[in-house]
Amino acid sequence: MDEAALSELESTHAAGLTSSEILALFAERGAAISEATLRKYVQLGLLPRSVRVGRKGKHQGSQGVYPASVVRQIQVIKDMMAESYTIEQIQREFLFMRGDLDQLTRTLGSLFQTLDRVMDERRTDPVAALAERDVLEARGLGARLVERLTQVEQRLTSRAKIQGVLSS
Incomplete structure (x- = not known):
């Protein structure tokens, strides 16, 4: 595909x-x-x-x-x-973080959905307006965290592939 x-x-x-x-x-x-x-x-x-x-x-x-x-x-x-x-090489050297990164992405998505729902329910509360900015900032931080960790995984994966080719 x-x-x-x-x-x-x-x-x-x-x-x-x-x-x-x-x-x-x-x-x-x-x-x-x-x-x-x-x-x-x-x-x-x-x-x-x-x-x-x-x-x-x-x-x-x-x-x-x-x-x-x-x-x-x-x-x-x-x-x-x-x-x-081998499956062991793939597990050890290449996809060791992928499942955790996907779980982190889903967890953050669920958390922000809950926060959005609560914020909608409290739209008239002045404290909610302040919290809304914090939630927006946290959403950006979460996205950057996942992006950075994905880059780390990709670098380590690329390095492992290169080492595998060199040792062949």
């Missing part, structure tokens, strides 16, 4: 994807993965855990939803395995 397709997928499925949707996406492209492989990647920390989301309607239960970014991560894993990297 190319960058444009991945970006479009992430924007159209912002609420996330179920495991069956993820498996179907890869199967459609002739790069099938199994449910067991998906679970193994989660257990190894290469992918974030799914979040349980309730279904509409009484007694419908819930389903696990993964962030759409897992499609990109699975693609990276598959590409690296095609380059003869």
